[in-house]
Amino acid sequence: MGSRRTPGLKLNTGAMMINRLTSEERASELADLRGWQAVAGRDAIQRHFRFADFNEAFGFMTRVAIKAQEMNHHPEWFNVYNRVEITLSTHEADGLTSRDIELARFIDSIAPGPLSA
Amino acid sequence: MGSRRTPGLKLNTGAMMINRLTSEERASELADLRGWQAVAGRDAIQRHFRFADFNEAFGFMTRVAIKAQEMNHHPEWFNVYNRVEITLSTHEADGLTSRDIELARFIDSIAPGPLSA
Amino acid sequence: MGSRRTPGLKLNTGAMMINRLTSEERASELADLRGWQAVAGRDAIQRHFRFADFNEAFGFMTRVAIKAQEMNHHPEWFNVYNRVEITLSTHEADGLTSRDIELARFIDSIAPGPLSA
Amino acid sequence: MGSRRTPGLKLNTGAMMINRLTSEERASELADLRGWQAVAGRDAIQRHFRFADFNEAFGFMTRVAIKAQEMNHHPEWFNVYNRVEITLSTHEADGLTSRDIELARFIDSIAPGPLSA
Numbered sequence: 001m002g003s004r005r006t007p008g009l010k011l012n013t014g015a016m017m018i019n020r021l022t023s024e025e026r027a028s029e030l031a032d033l034r035g036w037q038a039v040a041g042r043d044a045i046q047r048h049f050r051f052a053d054f055n056e057a058f059g060f061m062t063r064v065a066i067k068a069q070e071m072n073h074h075p076e077w078f079n080v081y082n083r084v085e086i087t088l089s090t091h092e093a094d095g096l097t098s099r100d101i102e103l104a105r106f107i108d109s110i111a112p113g114p115l116s117a
Numbered sequence: 118m119g120s121r122r123t124p125g126l127k128l129n130t131g132a133m134m135i136n137r138l139t140s141e142e143r144a145s146e147l148a149d150l151r152g153w154q155a156v157a158g159r160d161a162i163q164r165h166f167r168f169a170d171f172n173e174a175f176g177f178m179t180r181v182a183i184k185a186q187e188m189n190h191h192p193e194w195f196n197v198y199n200r201v202e203i204t205l206s207t208h209e210a211d212g213l214t215s216r217d218i219e220l221a222r223f224i225d226s227i228a229p230g231p232l233s234a
Numbered sequence: 235m236g237s238r239r240t241p242g243l244k245l246n247t248g249a250m251m252i253n254r255l256t257s258e259e260r261a262s263e264l265a266d267l268r269g270w271q272a273v274a275g276r277d278a279i280q281r282h283f284r285f286a287d288f289n290e291a292f293g294f295m296t297r298v299a300i301k302a303q304e305m306n307h308h309p310e311w312f313n314v315y316n317r318v319e320i321t322l323s324t325h326e327a328d329g330l331t332s333r334d335i336e337l338a339r340f341i342d343s344i345a346p347g348p349l350s351a
Numbered sequence: 352m353g354s355r356r357t358p359g360l361k362l363n364t365g366a367m368m369i370n371r372l373t374s375e376e377r378a379s380e381l382a383d384l385r386g387w388q389a390v391a392g393r394d395a396i397q398r399h400f401r402f403a404d405f406n407e408a409f410g411f412m413t414r415v416a417i418k419a420q421e422m423n424h425h426p427e428w429f430n431v432y433n434r435v436e437i438t439l440s441t442h443e444a445d446g447l448t449s450r451d452i453e454l455a456r457f458i459d460s461i462a463p464g465p466l467s468a
Contacts, residue, residue, distance in 0.1 A: 054416075055422055057415045058300060058420075059293045067184045074405055074431065076431040077429070077430055077431075078429045080427040134381060171302070175303075176414035179410050180409075191314065192314070195316070197310040302419075
């Protein structure tokens with residue numbers, strides 16, 4: 001099996017200088033996400049998820065894991081039974097960047113609607 | 118968390134023309150792999166794995182899945198209990214390419230030694 | 235973290251004699267499932283799934299894997315990119331049993347609606 | 352595919368009264384585990400793991416997840432990139448029980464040797 005991406009060069013953004021979001025960008029991006037909160041004392045965002053059970057929680061985590069490795073951008077996360085807490089920040093930039101927003105958007109797109117919070 | 122790759126541009130090789138291996142390349146590459154066989158009637162390679170149990174088999178599959186998505190190059194695979202059969206070929210090239218060899222090498226690097234066959 | 239199951243003894247049904255479904259049971263159970271077909275030449279059922287992409291397909295497979303090990307009843311399955319084909323049968327009974335129906339019901343409960351087929 | 356467990360009734364231990372380990376049992380069991388430490392201020396144990404990379408870390412987590420659901424006994428765990436921190440305690444017993452030891456033993460059996468710490 002092979003590639004199904006659209007043609008074009010892909011930059012390994014992890015290898016380039018990536019800038020922290022400005023206050024304006026940060027506010028604007030956060031307004032578009034679902035349920036992500038600023039972390040106290042750190043330039044990072046966090047969201048808590050609650051699933052029906054462990055099976056659903058770990059299926060979700062597996063999807064986030066596959067995406068994270070594809071982006072080469074990994075979450076800090078905690079799980080116990082049906083709860084998952086995800087914190088996103090960009091180590092190289094020492095703060096929130098567009099890559100965190102991209103991963104947060106993916107996570108929102110696969111998170112269950114009613115139960116999460 | 119962020120990127121830990123070494124710096125440099127990364128080409129999305131899946132988007133580029135990628136050529137089938139020549140007979141010489143094919144023979145040379147296959148000699149370096151462990152236990153991969155040519156598939157009859159197709160330009161593809163296959164290896165069978167046997168694990169201690171389903172738990173070990175699916176842990177292995179998860180590692181292959183994460184790598185496959187990172188490469189944007191996916192296996193054809195079959196599993197039942199502790200057995201996994203993986204077939205590799207490159208759809209766009211209609212045959213075996215260097216990307217199959219790269220994925221096969223990763224798979225070999227994480228496969229158990231004594232039980233596989 | 236601990237158990238959240240409702241109290242009661244649990245039998246390890248895998249260790250007990252388990253009977254193949256009768257023709258009547260089989261027909262009745264299959265009518266309640268979504269999209270499962272009899273396999274030609276075998277007392278087994280099969281369903282094909284199509285997902286948006288590999289990420290979604292493997293998230294689904296992980297959920298089935300966790301359930302399968304919990305039931306100690308494992309599927310025969312094939313995947314390539316966004317397609318998953320699952321075959322269920324009970325080895326010890328040499329045919330279809332209530333355990334296959336139970337696993338098929340779980341699979342149906344987590345399978346995507348519109349894209350599967 | 353079907354069951355490969357040895358015959359016999361299996362009790363759903365999660366549904367039964369399960370007692371905290373005594374001080375003697377606790378000391379004896381901990382001495383047999385690899386690298387597990389008591390958690391300050393809680394009757395729980397914790398171990399930190401370090402893997403080669405995220406791929407290996409998440410493959411490990413998937414194996415623990417499958418086992419945890421099979422035991423119906425789930426870890427509290429944290430991951431970032433190649434690090435995994437696992438805390439075990441039994442909620443219903445409000446402390447450490449034989450089920451934590453059983454899960455810790457499984458975890459030890461699949462954890463990498465040299466890199467963990």
